[in-house]
Amino acid sequence: MSYSKQAICTTLLYFMVSGVISANETRALDPKAPPGHNFDLLDWNISLPIDTNKDGKVDTIPEAYLEKGFQIAPYFYTREDGGMVFTAFVDGVKTSKNTKYTRTELREMLRRGDNRVKVQGVTKNNWIFSSVRGQEHRKAGGIDGRLEATVAVNNVTITGKPSQVGRVIIGQIHAKDDEPARLYYRKLPNNTKGVVYLAHEPRKGDEQYYEFNGSRSSNAKDPVDGIALGEKFSYIIDVLDNTLTVTLSREGKADITHVVDMKDSGYHKRDQYMYFKAGVYNQNNSGDPKDYVQATFYRLKNSHKGYEH
Template identity: 25%
Template sequence: MNKKINSVIAKFLVVCLFLAVQSCKNETKDAKKSTELSTENVAKKVYASDVIPFFDDWKLILGDGSNVGVANNFENKDFFYTVKEGNENWVVFKSPNGGDTHGTSNNTRTELAQMKKWYPKTADDKLTATLKVMNVSATGDARVAASHAVVVGQIHSADKHENEPLKIFYKKFPGHTKGSVFWHYEINTAGDDNSGRWDYSTAVWGNDFSVVGAEENTYPEEPKEGIALGEEFSYEVAVKDGIMTLSFKSEGHETKTFTKNLIESEYTTTADIPEQTQKLFVPLGQDGVEREGAYTGEGCFFKLGAYNQTNGKSPDVNKNWCSGAETHNGDIEKQYADGNYAEVWFKTGSISVSEAAVSNEGYFSKND
């Protein structure tokens, strides 16, 4: 009888031991699987530099005015991150109406600034991008030309007045389905006083900068050939031997190409000031003329991102650039909640930098 009991006990112990060993193995497998899943999740994280691998050429300015430098393997959930839509990854640049700004600007930006500068006369430099604008400010005085607009690409001077031979805009009024894409040339003002500087705007699809509302909350007619929020378009900016060539493409829209001489001005006398400028800028005292050599001898560099053109400053200060929009005293969360921000998604981008380009560190030292 005792032998039977002992045999049963022995078998029971063997079974228990087997189950315990199996349990340990399963726990080890589960732990390994959990580790693998955790590693997989980490590996799946996509940074902007994975989507568009050109960040070695840029420093990133955020919507709080800070310069984070080279943005490889970097994200900031308020201003700069990636999203996946279907099978495509996009880089998001987001900037509120109100907050800390970079340099002397009135406007916030989440924007890349090129780390080298080049000189238009000897340049052979190029910037390309494919993007879509997802939001522009919900508020702003409709009479102010900059309201409801964002700049998505630039050429900026690093020297003297630090003016801008190129700004590429997208602008859409509230209630409209389609917005406008246009580009600006800002004169490089003659003399030491830059207060007389002005922009000349050229329409790509839709209207130019000068088309504004008759009253604070009255909007002009919606552009028939415009671009909707969320609609892709691309631009190419090439500067070679002093000539800037711009190309704009979007499916279902006419491809547009423009050229502008950056080293020989067409605005050297008061008589040269165009009618559009007479309407927009001259009444504000911005009636300067340009240096004969335009941007000759000045280092220039590319910018790309979301440079929000809508701000909270009173239109009484400047009827072209001060929007009087809602900023919630700089509270980013509140601005994002009620649409008072600019958001631009980029899918592709490239930059070609000539061997003649030199360090742009002086610009950052002055403006950071």
């Protein structure tokens, strides 16, 4: 569902209406402010793993309400250090019948609250690769894209099938039907640290995986170069033409980068449109119902050629 103002009031969801900062301003994160007052969220909506009006659909909070200061603990709120928290339990509501897992996840909305613009399709709400030819360049909200984030994963699942335990997606590029990029963090229950890895999904053919700092295997040993729960790290997901470049950055360590050639992946077709996603997409549906994933974002910036905000 998409929330109306009345629905938000009736479910006692908290939001504030002052102090929004522009995309060009920078300042320390305020632990007393809701996420939309610390981050420019006018070009995002959020899917929550709850269904407050029992219509069989997840609750989707539109751009304007995020900007005004919407938050709802324990799913989406401001942490004591000012970070933007995302939480998804195993037993939460799923976004559709075809979705296996729960999420608390931002979806890029380049229309920035202009409801006259269609959400799906090659419209001003979405972006395309510069490898797409034809009039789509004028129709799209932007060309190519870059997502920059600083994040700490606070919790991962510790119960469930060995193939699912400990996995969470923290950033994505989503296309019309497929996902050119999914960025995972995974920590196994017996390991002290976790790893980051990338999945690229061509429109046809097998998925391709790229490991950054250790094995994504379900029986991997404790990674020597791993990332602990609560440890901050940064990532960049960048598309230029048919090239996907993803970089993992950590303080005091050299960057790790993977470059993916997407010329044969099928995203240069005229019907393919893109949008970034960020937050937590729980990759475990077999664990205990109250087992959960959680991450805190300290920086989030999206940019595109031809997109001004």
